[in-house]
Amino acid sequence: MSEQEPNAERDGQEPTTSPAEKYDEYVMPITKGYDPFTVERASGTTMETTEGDQYLDCFSGISVTNAGHNNPEVVAAAKDQLDDLIHTCSYVYRNEPVADLAERIAEITPGDLQKTFFCNSGTEAVEGAIKLARKHTGSKEVVALEMAFHGRTLGSLALTGNHAYKHEMAPTMNDVVHAPAPYQFRSPYGDCSEEEFAARAAEELERVIGTHTSTDLAAVVLEPVMGEGGIVVPPKGYLKRVQEIAHDHGALLILDEVQTGYGRTGTMFASEQFDVEPDILTQAKGIADGLPLGAFTAPADIADSFEAGDHLSTFGGNPVCCAAALANIDALQDGIVENAAEQGEWLAERLADLEDEYDLVGETRGRGLMFGVELVGPLAEEDTDASDRDAGTAEGEPAKKAADAVKDYMREEHGVLVGVGGYHKNVIRFQPPLTITREELERAVGALEDGLRAVEA
Numbered sequence: 001m002s003e004q005e006p007n008a009e010r011d012g013q014e015p016t017t018s019p020a021e022k023y024d025e026y027v028m029p030i031t032k033g034y035d036p037f038t039v040e041r042a043s044g045t046t047m048e049t050t051e052g053d054q055y056l057d058c059f060s061g062i063s064v065t066n067a068g069h070n071n072p073e074v075v076a077a078a079k080d081q082l083d084d085l086i087h088t089c090s091y092v093y094r095n096e097p098v099a100d101l102a103e104r105i106a107e108i109t110p111g112d113l114q115k116t117f118f119c120n121s122g123t124e125a126v127e128g129a130i131k132l133a134r135k136h137t138g139s140k141e142v143v144a145l146e147m148a149f150h151g152r153t154l155g156s157l158a159l160t161g162n163h164a165y166k167h168e169m170a171p172t173m174n175d176v177v178h179a180p181a182p183y184q185f186r187s188p189y190g191d192c193s194e195e196e197f198a199a200r201a202a203e204e205l206e207r208v209i210g211t212h213t214s215t216d217l218a219a220v221v222l223e224p225v226m227g228e229g230g231i232v233v234p235p236k237g238y239l240k241r242v243q244e245i246a247h248d249h250g251a252l253l254i255l256d257e258v259q260t261g262y263g264r265t266g267t268m269f270a271s272e273q274f275d276v277e278p279d280i281l282t283q284a285k286g287i288a289d290g291l292p293l294g295a296f297t298a299p300a301d302i303a304d305s306f307e308a309g310d311h312l313s314t315f316g317g318n319p320v321c322c323a324a325a326l327a328n329i330d331a332l333q334d335g336i337v338e339n340a341a342e343q344g345e346w347l348a349e350r351l352a353d354l355e356d357e358y359d360l361v362g363e364t365r366g367r368g369l370m371f372g373v374e375l376v377g378p379l380a381e382e383d384t385d386a387s388d389r390d391a392g393t394a395e396g397e398p399a400k401k402a403a404d405a406v407k408d409y410m411r412e413e414h415g416v417l418v419g420v421g422g423y424h425k426n427v428i429r430f431q432p433p434l435t436i437t438r439e440e441l442e443r444a445v446g447a448l449e450d451g452l453r454a455v456e457a
């Protein structure tokens with residue numbers, strides 16, 4: 001007879017009941033440490049814990065709840081749809097929310113982008129877009145950028161230009177090469193104007209195509225503004241030039257707007273600000289204000305390269321998520337994107353002042369309500385490992401520990417939540433719900449300054 005399984009209650013022990021204990025026991029340990037609270041409910045820019053503590057959220061669940069947590073119109077639309085129909089598999093039986101959302105996306109995306117495939121997440125959107133580019137061009141190779149992030153499934157991980165996400169789980173998809181990111185703060189080309197930098201970075205990409213591919217190119221894929229890479233804004237003219245290079249090689253330009261889309265940068269899509277119309281545009285995160293939905297959209301002549309059976313997703317185009325997305329787009333267009341642009345302008349100026357005021361602040365950069373504060377300097381030497389230092393910089397070593405310390409200080413002392421990211425993990429990320437008010441932003445920047453002062457001291 002086998003031995004009895006341990007049972008806490010029968011053995012007279014306290015049962016493990018708290019979410020924290022259950023996470024430890026039953027959830028795979030994929031983050032190194034969760035922030036030390038459990039969220040019970042959220043509304044607008046506020047998250048409330050099971051203990052009743054309230055936090056001002058300036059990270060939006062990694063840039064997702066653009067229309068505010070539990071936006072009432074999104075909630076109402078999802079609830080209505082729940083009563084009627086939860087699932088059809090939209091690739092077997094049509095449903096109305098998919099039809100309406102696809103039409104709406106054609107209206108709000110740039111240029112001729114017209115036909116959409118729906119899936120459930122950003123990484124699926126990116127991988128689907130690569131499949132479409134391969135099918136359309138008949139070619140295989142893909143160029144992505146160093147420092148880029150495109151997701152964690154094996155195809156998207158291959159495109160991600162950061163070893164920190166790969167660990168021992170690479171190699172992944174074949175036929176991917178990486179070109180240097182247009183990251184002017186740590187420019188390898190010395191002091192140069194934005195225009196010169198754009199030209200040099202684009203030349204580098206062309207050199208990588210020439211040296212590392214057989215020029216059997218299906219796509220160049222990049223984020224209009226890098227998110228996980230540290231809120232890196234490309235220089236003017238770069239994206240357009242990259243599209244020309246891609247087209248010269250018979251390849252498509254895929255812009256991954258999973259993080260920048262749906263108002264995050266102060267326009268519905270960041271592409272609009274860089275005067276470029278991608279050949280395929282990927283979306284997720286802010287598309288449905290927190291309900292799981294991903295998508296990629298292409299002009300009809302590209303989209304129609306897919307034939308029956310080429311691609312499918314069981315849950316993709318879920319009617320509840322699509323109904324929520326439609327209400328989300330209404331809400332975003334009804335003043336929320338405008339608010340992101342307006343508050344973003346104020347935030348840009350306010351953060352720029354910090355560059356002179358604090359030694360720790362190397363650069364502040366971003367668009368709309370997607371801003372990064374890159375920390376450098378005195379604490380950095382012992383904080384960074386050798387590979388980080390190898391990056392070399394005239395501007396100061398990346399201050400990773402300082403970034404974590406400032407983030408923790410802001411949470412503990414001010415109840416303000418921000419993210420930390422960047423290739424060197426030294427960038428404080430401001431990506432609040434786009435409904436944030438000036439007063440709340442002032443509070444957040446005040447908390448940041450207090451954190452910088454405390455850590456510098």
Ligand SMILES: Cc1ncc(COP(=O)(O)O)c(C=O)c1O
Binds near residue numbers: 062122223228
């Ligand atoms: C630009 C970009 N692409 C793709 C992804 C992957 O999205 P998901 O986590 O929904 O798979 C992310 C996630 O952070 C992202 O920022």
